[in-house]
Amino acid sequence: MIDEILTMIPGPTPVHPRILGALARPTVSHVFPAFVEQFKKALLDFKTLCQSTAGQPFIVAGGGTLSMEMGLVNLVAPGEKVLVISHGYFGDRFGDLAASFGIQCDILKAEWGKAVAPEEVKKKLDAGSYAAVTITHVDTSTGTVSPVEAYLELLKGRSELIILDGVCATGGVDEKFDAWGIDVLLTAPQKAIGAPPGVALCLFSEKAMAKRQSRTSVPAYYSDVMRWLPIMQDPGKYYSTPCVNEIVALGEALKMVHEEGIAARFARHGKIAKSVRAGLEAMGLKLFTAPDCRGDTLSVILLPEGIADMAFRKEMAGRGVVVAGGLGPIAGKAFRLGHMGNIGAGEIVAALVAVEQSLLALGVKVTPGAAVAAAAQFLPEPAKP
Numbered sequence: 001m002i003d004e005i006l007t008m009i010p011g012p013t014p015v016h017p018r019i020l021g022a023l024a025r026p027t028v029s030h031v032f033p034a035f036v037e038q039f040k041k042a043l044l045d046f047k048t049l050c051q052s053t054a055g056q057p058f059i060v061a062g063g064g065t066l067s068m069e070m071g072l073v074n075l076v077a078p079g080e081k082v083l084v085i086s087h088g089y090f091g092d093r094f095g096d097l098a099a100s101f102g103i104q105c106d107i108l109k110a111e112w113g114k115a116v117a118p119e120e121v122k123k124k125l126d127a128g129s130y131a132a133v134t135i136t137h138v139d140t141s142t143g144t145v146s147p148v149e150a151y152l153e154l155l156k157g158r159s160e161l162i163i164l165d166g167v168c169a170t171g172g173v174d175e176k177f178d179a180w181g182i183d184v185l186l187t188a189p190q191k192a193i194g195a196p197p198g199v200a201l202c203l204f205s206e207k208a209m210a211k212r213q214s215r216t217s218v219p220a221y222y223s224d225v226m227r228w229l230p231i232m233q234d235p236g237k238y239y240s241t242p243c244v245n246e247i248v249a250l251g252e253a254l255k256m257v258h259e260e261g262i263a264a265r266f267a268r269h270g271k272i273a274k275s276v277r278a279g280l281e282a283m284g285l286k287l288f289t290a291p292d293c294r295g296d297t298l299s300v301i302l303l304p305e306g307i308a309d310m311a312f313r314k315e316m317a318g319r320g321v322v323v324a325g326g327l328g329p330i331a332g333k334a335f336r337l338g339h340m341g342n343i344g345a346g347e348i349v350a351a352l353v354a355v356e357q358s359l360l361a362l363g364v365k366v367t368p369g370a371a372v373a374a375a376a377q378f379l380p381e382p383a384k385p
């Protein structure tokens with residue numbers, strides 16, 4: 001039954017009943033005072049999650065790609081140049097976006113599963129003249145976490161604006177917007193924040209807002225932050241009808257994030273990643289991502305020799321667990337297991353047991369129970385009732 005399926009893809013992630021309950025509340029007018037207050041609180045809670053007091057948050061109906069577009073189009077003018085540090089499919093997307101808006105672009109691409117060395121970034125920065133640099137915090141195609149702080153060290157005191165894509169990180173991995181000097185942190189609700197998809201989330205620094213304000217116009221209408229600014233400052237105003245239910249659901253998800261506490265939440269994601277990987281390795285599986293750059297929010301796992309991707313995922317789905325296939329050069333060779341958002345020991349154990357049984361059904365030799373026993377050493381504490 002569709003509602004008994006455990007969605008362990010790298011987003012959307014399982015949505016907690018509290019958040020689903022919020023989503024199901026009656027749709028109210030977008031200027032209804034109680035909704036306006038909920039919208040204000042969601043903006044504030046998002047900013048707090050990003051560890052910022054100075055940033056300007058935006059919540060706009062859309063998704064992660066819209067938030068990428070909002071970041072790029074407002075900060076970089078056609079003809080200006082952006083440096084894209086790419087760790088896979090979603091890093092490359094910044095290149096496509098730049099091309100769509102007549103923005104010049106240099107892309108530093110890592111070998112899939114590895115990270116671009118900070119020295120490579122330094123060489124490019126020293127040789128080029130960039131208006132902005134994009135960094136994908138965790139690339140969902142390769143599982144690679146960027147060495148963000150090492151890159152930021154190189155960018156200290158320089159003029160380039162810094163755009164951080166936190167779509168597969170925000171809410172699961174530490175992001176210190178003010179302290180790190182990020183100019184745009186863009187993200188989406190359906191991954192580590194644990195809310196349903198439906199909105200673009202962005203946080204703009206004062207420097208980023210000043211860059212947009214210095215331009216008379218941008219080649220966008222819906223993505224232009226100046227059109228949204230009055231609504232973000234007073235959500236009782238109208239520009240384009242907000243997705244009322246999704247914003248209420250996001251508000252509930254952010255409330256849960258802060259009830260858990262962001263430090264505890266990041267620590268839980270760390271434990272889950274360790275636990276899942278111990279379980280996978282106990283089955284003899286190999287991770288695709290290099291050991292020094294594995295993000296805590298998902299794992300990319302190589303399929304054993306001779307195991308067909310579709311057959312494996314069909315076995316998984318038959319056991320009620322959905323995982324994602326590989327993208328790009330690892331399509332058909334790997335599967336991606338999301339382990340972020342509001343999940344805990346129960347989901348991890350269920351996913352590992354499904355992997356174990358699926359492999360056994362396909363003739364792979366694994367020791368029954370070994371995965372759960374290995375994972376159990378690192379499982380996070382159960383949530384307080």
Ligand SMILES: Cc1ncc(COP(=O)(O)O)c(C=O)c1O
Pocket residue numbers: 011063064065066068090136138139140141165166167168188197
């Ligand atoms: C790192 C990253 N950036 C951007 C996106 C695009 O987000 P969306 O699919 O919500 O447009 C994704 C989607 O998975 C992503 O993983």
